[in-house]
Amino acid sequence: MHLTSLNIPDVLLVHHLCYEDERGSFMELFRHEAFRQRCGDFIFVQDNLSRSRQGTLRGLHYQQEKPQGKLVQIITGAIFDVAVDLREGSPTRGQWVGQLLSDKESSALWIPPGFAHGFYVLSEWAHVLYKCTDYYDSRLERTLNWSDPTLEIAWPLLENAPLYLSDKDRDAPFWQ
Structure with a gap:
């Protein structure tokens, strides 16, 4: 694994080595010791798959109490993945970072605890696998409005595709 900081230094792009031959390919997706040395001693307790x-x-x-760190990987398809820094006292609080992730790239995105997370699907379908550092709890979950004008997230919305949102996401409050 090779880790690269993005515009918010704690959000990291994880590059996986991919070995290919006539049979196909092989990638090691996670190695705890390499991750721990760069990101901290997080333990993943839950894996989620979104189609x-x-x-x-x-x-x-996000979850204010019991915040989740997430390691986001694409199994099939392509997404624009976004993390918004909500950490109290952070010099990048209120800023966002976005990253294109696809099954054509051998990379993942590490989003530490204290960030809101969202993604937009660019391909016909996308399977998104993410590992979490704490358990999901519906009572603790909060949602920020994806179109909050104070955040100014540059979502790459497709002109030829309808926008699909859950009621929860459509009606979410603005941050400030």
Whole structure:
């Protein structure tokens, strides 16, 4: 694994080595010791798999209590993945970072605890696998409005695809 900081230094792009031959390919997706040395001693306790159609926007979700760190990987398809820094006292609080993730790239995105997370599906379908550092709890979940004008997230919305939102995401409050 090779980790690269993005515009918010704690959000990291994880590059996986991919070995290919005539049979196909092989990638090691996670190695705890390499991750621990760069990101901290997080333990993943829950894996989630999301299958979403083109034009689906999920998020921006977070838990204030028991915040979840997420390691986001694409199994099939392509998404624009977004993390918004909500950490008290952080010099990048209120800022966002976005990253294109696809099954054509051998990479993942590490989003530490204290961030809101969301993604928009660019491909016909996308299977998104993410590992979490704490358990999901519906009573603790909060949502920020994906179109909050104070955040100014540059979502790459497709003109030829309808926008699919859950009621929870459509009606979410603005941050400030």
